[in-house]
Amino acid sequence: MKSLNLHYLFLFAVISFVLHIFWENIQAPLYTGFVSFPDHFIMCLRGALGDVVISIGALFFIILVKRTEFARFNWTDFIALAILGFLVAILVEQHAIITGRWSYGSEMPIISYLRVGLAPIVQMTFLLPFSSYLAQKLSMSLEKVDSLKTSH
Numbered sequence: 001m002k003s004l005n006l007h008y009l010f011l012f013a014v015i016s017f018v019l020h021i022f023w024e025n026i027q028a029p030l031y032t033g034f035v036s037f038p039d040h041f042i043m044c045l046r047g048a049l050g051d052v053v054i055s056i057g058a059l060f061f062i063i064l065v066k067r068t069e070f071a072r073f074n075w076t077d078f079i080a081l082a083i084l085g086f087l088v089a090i091l092v093e094q095h096a097i098i099t100g101r102w103s104y105g106s107e108m109p110i111i112s113y114l115r116v117g118l119a120p121i122v123q124m125t126f127l128l129p130f131s132s133y134l135a136q137k138l139s140m141s142l143e144k145v146d147s148l149k150t151s152h
Contacts, residue, residue, distance in 0.1 A: 012135035085128035
């Protein structure tokens, strides 16, 4: 890891949080015990914060393994993030189901072989690399704006 780009990391965390809080609230009716969005917002908020922590951990893992820089990912890095997101989501979901932390409602599509809900797996598989991609694009745009300001 050559340098810690705090700009990128901050953008990644914010983008990741926004995407995850939206997704958590959209998928909330697929879990047992769902009553209403206001009643479950705090639970979704906690879930989204946990998703961001997992996402940052996955990001650091890829950066350490690939020895790349923040905000300098290529498509193989995004694919690696998607695969890692998929695997972590399976482990988190299986653990939560086994320990009774949550359970799925009848509307949740289930991946039968894995015995986990489809929505949370898709969530981490796609939102993790998408958050990184958006943060990278925004970070690079901001760097260009900053360099234009300093060159004048």
